[in-house]
Amino acid sequence: MVKLPQSETKKLLAIHGWSGVLLGLLLYAVICTGVAAVFEDEIKDWSSALPTRAAAEFPAGLDAAMRRVAAETDPHFLHDLSIWPAGGGRLNLLFHTHETDAKGRPVERGVEYELDGNTMQTVARREGRLDDLGSARRSSALADFLVELHVRLHLPNPYGLFLTGVLGLVMMIAAVTGFLIHRHLIKELFTLRRRRDRLLTARDAHVVAGTWNLPFAFILAFTGSFFSFASAFALPAMAMVAFGGDRDRMFETLIGRTVAEDSRAAAPADLDAVLRDVRQRAGEEPTFISIEHYGRVDAAITLFMEPKRGELTPISYVYSGASGAFLQDKPLLGLQPSFGGQLYALIGPLHFGNFAGPLSKAVWFALGFAGAYVTLTGLLLWTQRRAGQPAWRRMGIVVHWVGYGLPLALLACPYGYFIAVASGADAITAQAIAFLGVAALTFAAVLLLRRHDAIQRAALLASGAAMLGMPLLRLVCGGLGWSSALRAGIVVVPAVDLALLSAALICLLLAARSIRSARALPVREVRAAGWAPGA
Amino acid sequence: MSGVTLLAIACSAAVLLLIGRRDPKRLRAAGRCDLAPYSAAQRRGLAAAALLPGLLLALAGQSAGVVIWLGASVALGWLLTQMLAAGVAGRGKVRR
Numbered sequence: 045m046v047k048l049p050q051s052e053t054k055k056l057l058a059i060h061g062w063s064g065v066l067l068g069l070l071l072y073a074v075i076c077t078g079v080a081a082v083f084e085d086e087i088k089d090w091s092s093a094l095p096t097r098a099a100a101e102f103p104a105g106l107d108a109a110m111r112r113v114a115a116e117t118d119p120h121f122l123h124d125l126s127i128w129p130a131g132g133g134r135l136n137l138l139f140h141t142h143e144t145d146a147k148g149r150p151v152e153r154g155v156e157y158e159l160d161g162n163t164m165q166t167v168a169r170r171e172g173r174l175d176d177l178g179s180a181r182r183s184s185a186l187a188d189f190l191v192e193l194h195v196r197l198h199l200p201n202p203y204g205l206f207l208t209g210v211l212g213l214v215m216m217i218a219a220v221t222g223f224l225i226h227r228h229l230i231k232e233l234f235t236l237r238r239r240r241d242r243l244l245t246a247r248d249a250h251v252v253a254g255t256w257n258l259p260f261a262f263i264l265a266f267t268g269s270f271f272s273f274a275s276a277f278a279l280p281a282m283a284m285v286a287f288g289g290d291r292d293r294m295f296e297t298l299i300g301r302t303v304a305e306d307s308r309a310a311a312p313a314d315l316d317a318v319l320r321d322v323r324q325r326a327g328e329e330p331t332f333i334s335i336e337h338y339g340r341v342d343a344a345i346t347l348f349m350e351p352k353r354g355e356l357t358p359i360s361y362v363y364s365g366a367s368g369a370f371l372q373d374k375p376l377l378g379l380q381p382s383f384g385g386q387l388y389a390l391i392g393p394l395h396f397g398n399f400a401g402p403l404s405k406a407v408w409f410a411l412g413f414a415g416a417y418v419t420l421t422g423l424l425l426w427t428q429r430r431a432g433q434p435a436w437r438r439m440g441i442v443v444h445w446v447g448y449g450l451p452l453a454l455l456a457c458p459y460g461y462f463i464a465v466a467s468g469a470d471a472i473t474a475q476a477i478a479f480l481g482v483a484a485l486t487f488a489a490v491l492l493l494r495r496h497d498a499i500q501r502a503a504l505l506a507s508g509a510a511m512l513g514m515p516l517l518r519l520v521c522g523g524l525g526w527s528s529a530l531r532a533g534i535v536v537v538p539a540v541d542l543a544l545l546s547a548a549l550i551c552l553l554l555a556a557r558s559i560r561s562a563r564a565l566p567v568r569e570v571r572a573a574g575w576a577p578g579a
Numbered sequence: 580m581s582g583v584t585l586l587a588i589a590c591s592a593a594v595l596l597l598i599g600r601r602d603p604k605r606l607r608a609a610g611r612c613d614l615a616p617y618s619a620a621q622r623r624g625l626a627a628a629a630l631l632p633g634l635l636l637a638l639a640g641q642s643a644g645v646v647i648w649l650g651a652s653v654a655l656g657w658l659l660t661q662m663l664a665a666g667v668a669g670r671g672k673v674r675r
């Protein structure tokens with residue numbers, strides 16, 4: 045495609061390989077968890093479904109529940125209110141206020157109520173800093189673990205976000221250099237040679253997957269990097285430079301204020317009536333509700349909606365929080381549509397793939413899976429080519445460990461979670477122990493098995509078994525049965541179970557095929573095949 | 580929207596399968612002598628046909644459909660390449 049002098053191609057190949065190999069394992073972890081996090085909402089619903097489900101995610105009766113929990117809350121926190129579906133049929137209502145800590149840094153503290161969306165009864169109450177509240181949610185702990193690993197690798201702010209932002213840049217560099225060094229991009233789009241030379245076969249597998257996935261690798265890397273850097277660096281820097289450190293004023297300028305400031309007290313508007321009105325106007329369901337200046341004359345209710353059918357970008361509707369009158373529909377940035385606002389609104393849907401329900405999520409899952417495959421095959425190729433050198437052989441061990449051990453360790457998390465929930469133990473700690481325990485076991489298995497094909501087979505077998513047992517474990521640990529779930533209209537529970545069983549079947553079939561082909565090879569070829577650390 | 584998008588994806592995937600089955604480089608590398616490769620003009624025509632459903636979605640203002648179609652087409656393109664290499668699709672005589 046792009047004809048470059050040989051020396052330039054060599055330099056780009058070095059950049060492509062080294063950028064990948066230095067941070068590739070972390071990038072692989074971010075991509076793997078991102079693949080699972082596409083179904084974050086479904087994982088929450090599946091792992092902690094309440095036995096009954098309201099007809100809507102923001103059901104009638106929310107207004108009364110909001111007033112009830114507001115009356116139970118310290119008035120200090122009744123500044124802003126966020127309401128969102130917490131998974132499993134729950135609703136989270138978070139009253140919060142903006143403060144500064146002892147060092148003068150901005151912090152948000154609040155009180156969060158977890159309600160049963162069907163009965164509107166409070167099932168959990170948490171109080172503290174918003175950063176800490178997030179890590180204390182038991183019902184959504186399984187999905188939150190994946191998302192935290194994807195967003196900041198479980199590192200504290202802002203270091204985790206900064207690191208994942210850099211990983212996004214690395215992925216972009218790898219995508220661009222990969223595009224430039226591959227001369228026959230289109231000609232070899234379907235060329236996947238299966239030869240005795242495993243390195244050439246591995247090279248084809250990496251190149252073909254990378255070529256097909258190229259446009260979306262770039263899009264996912266760019267949008268992910270944008271989110272990480274915006275939160276960790278760009279927004280704080282902008283607040284410092286342009287607004288003298290006043291973050292509230294910055295957000296007010298960026299997002300726009302629809303109601304003039306008036307701090308007099310006023311009874312909150314009927315939220316149920318607002319919800320009825322917005323459904324009629326938008327024809328879609330809200331995904332998130334934010335009420336600024338709760339209980340004041342200048343209160344504003346912003347309802348963030350699903351994108352309209354066939355469209356990519358969501359829109360929000362603003363109502364007076366005092367009278368309940370409709371004020372305006374507005375873009376995510378500013379009060380009027382703008383080119384910059386449109387671009388900004390595109391970043392979320394293009395990264396999360398959540399703009400058209402299960403279809404777009406399934407496609408994003410496949411694209412993420414392809415991205416993880418490209419990263420792992422690239423790392424394996426790089427280390428296998430240098431397996432003659434002891435340092436690279438050791439790196440090869442680590443690549444095999446992370447490459448095949450990470451998905452297994454992630455599959456172990458639900459085991460820790462369900463067992464802990466059933467036995468009354470701390471689910472968050474239990475799933476972390478399961479993750480680390482299986483990670484340690486896989487390291488031992490990699491050292492023991494030594495050969496690439498044997499490690500791959502073992503990983504397929506173990507993954508298949510783990511996914512096969514997961515629906516059963518969920519049921520044994522008190523999870524919702526299929527018939528109860530279907531009677532209550534909770535389709536996601538059997539759907540995720542079936543998806544797991546199908547994935548398990550695929551893994552086991554691939555493992556069986558691999559075992560058959562290994563048996564067909566003469567013993568000396570099996571011994572010589574692939575990577576053999578320490579051999 | 581989903582039905583139209585799925586139809587567009589299916590059409591593009593079918594054309595990608597046609598291109599892949601008779602892709603000259605793939606046939607040469609696999610030593611296949613039973614299938615005649617497509618000429619450059621034929622491949623260009625089929626490539627345009629593979630892109631056509633996405634273009635129609637774009638003209639219909641289905642921005643979400645276009646993005647889903649593109650994502651699904653590249654993912655299915657990769658899957659078809661794997662299947663063709665494994666001999667699942669388009670079996671035939673192999674020249675040794």
